[in-house]
Amino acid sequence: MKRIANGRRLALALTTILALTGLAATVALAGGSPGGPPDKLVIAYQPGIGYAPLIVIKDQRWIEKRYPGTQIEWKVLASGAAITDGVIKGDIHVGAGGVGPLLVGWARGVDWKYIAPLNEGDLWLMAKDPSIKTIEDLRGKRIAMPSPTSIQAMVLRKMAQVKLGDAKALDRGIISMDHPDAMQALLSGQIDAHLTSPPFQFQEKVRGAHVIARSYTYFGAHSFLGAMVTQKFYDEHTAFSKALYQDVVRAIALIEKNPDRVAKILQADAGGSPTNRQFKQWITNPALKYTTRPRGLVRFAAFMNRIGAISRMPSSWRELVFPPVYPTKGS
Amino acid sequence: MASTLDNVSRTREQPANGSRSTGEPLLSVEHVRLGYWTPAGFNLAVGDVSFEVQRRERIIVIGPSGCGKSTLLKAIAGFISPAGGEISVAGRTAPPPGPDRAVVFQEFDQLFAWRTVLDNVAYPLRVNRRRRADATASARQFLELTGLGHAADRYPHQLSGGMKQRVAIARALALEPAILLMDEPFGSLDALTRARLQGELNAILDRTHTTLLFVTHSIDEALVLGDRVVVLGNAPSTVQELVDVRDVGAPDSAAYADMRRRLRRLLANKGEEVDENAVFV
Amino acid sequence: MQSSSSPAAATALSEPLRRPRVVGWGRLPAWLRFTLLLAALVGLWQAYVSLKDVNPLLFASPRAVAEAFVDGWRDGTIPRATWTTVKVLALGIGIGALVAAVLTVFATLTKIGDDLLVLLTSILNPLPGVAVLPLALLWFGLNTNALLFVIANATIWPIAINVTTGFRTVNPTIVAVGRNIGLSSRRLVTDVLAPAALPHTISGLKAAWAFGWRTIIAAELVFGVSGADGGLGFYINNAKLYLRIPQVFAGLVTIAILGVLFETVFGVLERRTVVRWGMKTVPATSGGGEG
């Protein structure tokens, strides 16, 4: 009797494991992407005015107008990790994100590059407690940022390396939170600091937080966000990709030439609030400069490589962008 | 059968004789009423029972099933307080449970499952301030006496029902109580073991001068062990008769047969199924 | 596959077929059977990865996992994460057990305490542990205390309800024996009630460990306290963010091994106590109360 009971249990375990293996296989196989012109396209980005060029393209329906046969879906996802996952699985074709995930993915073999950098951004480290004035005061404190692989996390480690002599000195305090939650948490005193981005840093400043440090101090002016596609996608849809780059250039030109109009677009996209004056202030703030010129990519890669976040180095900034970006003389 | 019979015949001296009516009784039960609260109300088991037990005396309580024998025994042991009347032991009224009235319960599961057979007997001795080595030695001795020397290191679940009961008997005997309370302790034993243990019990009581209150269904057991027999009626029970059986002699004597018939008739009137499987039929 | 039929059919079919065989699967010792089976599964896994050319960003080969596992143990990241998780879990279960003990005493001594326990258990026990995490974060902030609260909450109820049932269902005769041999109330509790209720207590602890273990891993995945202080859930999440898929698998393997280890410890504990004493183990009650 006992032996039979064991046998049944074994059979059950075996079946379960086979089923799981099958499931994993299905998941793994779902990664293939279709050839030919893009008849379906998913573009994903995150909340924040850093993505303004994409929001303009979406609002103006430039892609839809150029490719009427393409079914286009715009997705706003809360985390960079979700966008990375989507691109790896092939569910997302154009994913926008920070320099951190770009480099982490690139180094791990995600075959992607920036088809169009979106901006340079000065990322501020904010605190509310007046007794926290410098990086040194942050030892043992809780510091929020989108994730341990975000560009903010890399910036924090650089700050820790410069000011505290150890890049990992503040790792213990890193808390993964998206920016809106982190802003609430900072203002209500649940966390001690927030390494953030526009417009959250502007809002936090207005609501009583102060700036402890800025990323430009440590990396010089540097790229913040960009739109990524995979090499495979670029090879299969080169014309589309080049056009997308031109759309971003055009959107940035519109932001520069007519910030009032773009502010209205952003306000409408955000559901009506805050005011378009507020949006205009944000997109014209010098902390955020819309440009397709990549800057500081190699510097970031070198730093991330030194602290072990990535295990290989690009030979030049060109290795991280597609040909349409080459003429911008990046770094 | 006949040889066993000889072994367990009433060969003991009868020290209780002299002290029977002298001095204060060790145990006195006066107009005791006992019962249980049930959802239907108070259910009286023992209606009105009185008797006294002298030191060294051996009292057998006999009566139909469900008449309250176990209830009475538990009340004497201090687990149930009477709804009326009074129980006193050695001059103390309603004493709380204690090792001076060691009990062998009717239930099988009265051993500590997590202790070995040896420890089941030795542990109560240690609780009562006996030194470890002393307690162990004493426990071994009483286990030998009940024929369980070979099983000393087993756990209770590895014993048969009768063996478990014998451990409980060894435990109670080892405590050397002033009065030993036994509730059908031999009920689950085979005839030979039962007869042997009856003999051993008599011998031990002779040696230790222990007073005994013993519940049984078996008339023969009552006659072999008892000085006096308390015959209870149906619940709510009263004492039907208090019979002196000290002088009935050996089981093959005429007096014994007379007494046996008399008790049998008393019980039969009360609808009791007399234990026909008893040794001395 | 045949074993999916009813027990009776399985007995009828397989007994006479299997018996005569001299060398059969069933004749091998258990450890060998499981080792062979495990080896076969790992082989299957490796074969799948090698033949199918799977995306290494989605699925790892056993070889890569083994390497990540060994590296993780060598460089101290997995032991550190494991230690963090186990430490928080032990502390959480400790707190849970303490609160459960108080509740149990209260429930054993008073009727209202008993009712309260039954009520609280039926309300709080079915809640998945992580469900209270957002509230815990609000109350305790983003720190270990929130995790401790969640784990304590997940463990109090199975322990309390099992131990209470254990105490309540102790055979009255054995308690009577304890009083008869002259035990004080304190020793009656420690020497009679406690061992008599041990099967239930162990069930409670087992259930508590199972709940707590799942809860802490889930909570760490949702909110790994962070950085160098992160536990196994955080380790897995972090590895995933860095796209180190073999490390993700290595973390899962560690969790599985720890699970087996804890089960083994409980198994040994039971074999040394309740099984040895012939006290049947009672399955953990999940609520309700009456035993």
Ligand SMILES: Nc1ncnc2c1ncn2[C@@H]1O[C@H](COP(=O)(O)OP(=O)(O)OP(=O)(O)O)[C@@H](O)[C@H]1O
């Ligand atoms: N715990 C209890 N609660 C309620 N009623 C009880 C309880 N124990 C016994 N009784 C009742 O009390 C009466 C006497 O029971 P008791 O066990 O004393 O009988 P007994 O004479 O020992 O019977 P037996 O010879 O079968 O052992 C019975 O009617 C029984 O149903």
Ligand SMILES: [Mg+2]
């Ligand atoms: Mg009885």
